[in-house]
Amino acid sequence: MTQTSHALFQVAQQCIPGGVNSPVRAFRGVGGDPIFIDHAEGPFFWDVEGKRYLDYVGSWGPMIHGHGHPEVLAAVHAQVNKGLGFGAPTAIEVEMAELVCALVPGIESVRMTSSGTEAVMTAIRLARGYTGRDRIIKFEGNYHGHSDSLLVKAGSGALTLGQPSSAGVPREISQNTLVLPYNDLPAVEEMMARFGFDVATIIVEPVAGNMGCVPPEPGFLEGLRAVCDQYGCVLIFDEVMTGFRVAVGGAQALYGVRPDLTTLGKIIGGGLPVGAVGGPREMMEYLAPTGPVYQAGTLSGNPVAMAAGLATLRLLTVPGFHERLAAQTGVLCKGLAERAEAAGVSMQINHVPGMFGWFFAEQPVRGFDAVMAADSKRYARFFHGLLARGVYLAPSAYEAGFLSAAHGDTEIAATLDAAEAVLATLKE
Numbered sequence: 315m316t317q318t319s320h321a322l323f324q325v326a327q328q329c330i331p332g333g334v335n336s337p338v339r340a341f342r343g344v345g346g347d348p349i350f351i352d353h354a355e356g357p358f359f360w361d362v363e364g365k366r367y368l369d370y371v372g373s374w375g376p377m378i379h380g381h382g383h384p385e386v387l388a389a390v391h392a393q394v395n396k397g398l399g400f401g402a403p404t405a406i407e408v409e410m411a412e413l414v415c416a417l418v419p420g421i422e423s424v425r426m427t428s429s430g431t432e433a434v435m436t437a438i439r440l441a442r443g444y445t446g447r448d449r450i451i452k453f454e455g456n457y458h459g460h461s462d463s464l465l466v467k468a469g470s471g472a473l474t475l476g477q478p479s480s481a482g483v484p485r486e487i488s489q490n491t492l493v494l495p496y497n498d499l500p501a502v503e504e505m506m507a508r509f510g511f512d513v514a515t516i517i518v519e520p521v522a523g524n525m526g527c528v529p530p531e532p533g534f535l536e537g538l539r540a541v542c543d544q545y546g547c548v549l550i551f552d553e554v555m556t557g558f559r560v561a562v563g564g565a566q567a568l569y570g571v572r573p574d575l576t577t578l579g580k581i582i583g584g585g586l587p588v589g590a591v592g593g594p595r596e597m598m599e600y601l602a603p604t605g606p607v608y609q610a611g612t613l614s615g616n617p618v619a620m621a622a623g624l625a626t627l628r629l630l631t632v633p634g635f636h637e638r639l640a641a642q643t644g645v646l647c648k649g650l651a652e653r654a655e656a657a658g659v660s661m662q663i664n665h666v667p668g669m670f671g672w673f674f675a676e677q678p679v680r681g682f683d684a685v686m687a688a689d690s691k692r693y694a695r696f697f698h699g700l701l702a703r704g705v706y707l708a709p710s711a712y713e714a715g716f717l718s719a720a721h722g723d724t725e726i727a728a729t730l731d732a733a734e735a736v737l738a739t740l741k742e
């Protein structure tokens with residue numbers, strides 16, 4: 315008997331909250347039932363009914379080489395044959411740490427975790443332990459995982475569900491989180507003039523990717539660096555999404571601004587569950603066992619995840635990798651802009667290498683308010699039109715799209731043809 319996504323979703327809703335293990339997967343932002351995936355290869359995946367989709371979600375970022383790259387799979391298979399995990403040090407985690415330190419400008423020492431959420435949680439605790447201060451500053455629509463301190467005006471699924479601040483977070487905790495508009499340096503300077511010496515850290519997505527894709531305005535990241543230096547607080551770049559994607563050295567390399575702490579995830583695990591936090595050795599030594607800030611993990615540095623991550627990182631350090639990814643992203647986004655204009659549909663298209671945000675809006679999208687002003691209902695129609703034509707975008711107007719190295723000219727041309735057909739149906 316053929317399983318259908320609809321039938322699976324009916325059963326799933328009986329035994330999994332909302333039928334999914336992460337909220338955005340439920341399609342609530344676009345309506346309809348989610349599709350259930352069976353397998354994937356290169357830029358494509360196939361649902362349980364055998365229909366093929368061109369995938370622009372890429373497991374929400376990790377699949378920068380496309381699905382099932384042979385070298386990544388071979389590395390995983392070789393490691394699996396040696397054992398799944400030991401809870402004791404291994405050579406492969408040292409190899410990973412050395413490579414990350416060599417590639418990311420702001421990292422001299424790195425601790426692996428099992429998810430991006432844990433990495434950020436650790437970075438926040440470390441910043442507080444290091445400075446002896448409690449307050450933190452984050453930006454509206456930035457998402458840093460689902461830990462208590464950071465689920466305040468958060469992006470991603472929290473935004474999709476209209477719950478940017480979660481129930482269950484004690485007021486005493488959220489009171490220490492100050493939230494400011496993204497890309498608004500004067501607002502940061504003003505807040506720091508009042509509270510600067512109480513602020514442990516400013517945490518930012520250096521390219522916001524959890525409210526669509528919103529790149530930093532010129533001077534914004536530099537300005538954050540300057541105020542952190544002025545008030546002695548820790549600058550955290552949350553590069554869970556941008557790390558190794560927008561450049562080998564992440565957004566800090568692309569924009570030439572060095573944070574104190576960097577969080578990583580997604581690509582560094584090659585599709586398996588991983589996160590990491592890194593920074594100057596002197597600051598990282600504040601973590602246990604050398605320092606007073608506690609952090610641990612049963613599966614941290616898991617060797618199978620390290621194998622997938624290392625193979626993934628090695629493949630993207632080949633010369634020209636990001637130049638090609640950037641060029642392909644540009645071709646896709648320019649092609650879409652042309653088609654939207656020809657169809658008379660107002661779209662704003664943001665992109666950085668390997669990442670894009672498509673908004674149905676009249677005005678450029680440079681911050682949270684502009685994201686919220688965009689037409690999410692139109693996005694839902696666009697999404698379903700493309701889905702019917704075998705192109706899978708993020709099932710929410712508030713998520714970035716991702717390209718992989720496996721998205722070639724043919725796939726991009728097919729996407730643009732499909733988009734042209736759908737755009738023709740979107741003009742009011």
Ligand code: PLP
Pocket residue numbers: 374429430431432434457458459460470519523524552553554555579580588589
């Ligand atoms: N930080 C950023 C910038 C993210 O995009 C995400 C996830 O999307 C996280 C943190 C949380 O990572 P994880 O979902 O692995 O816990």
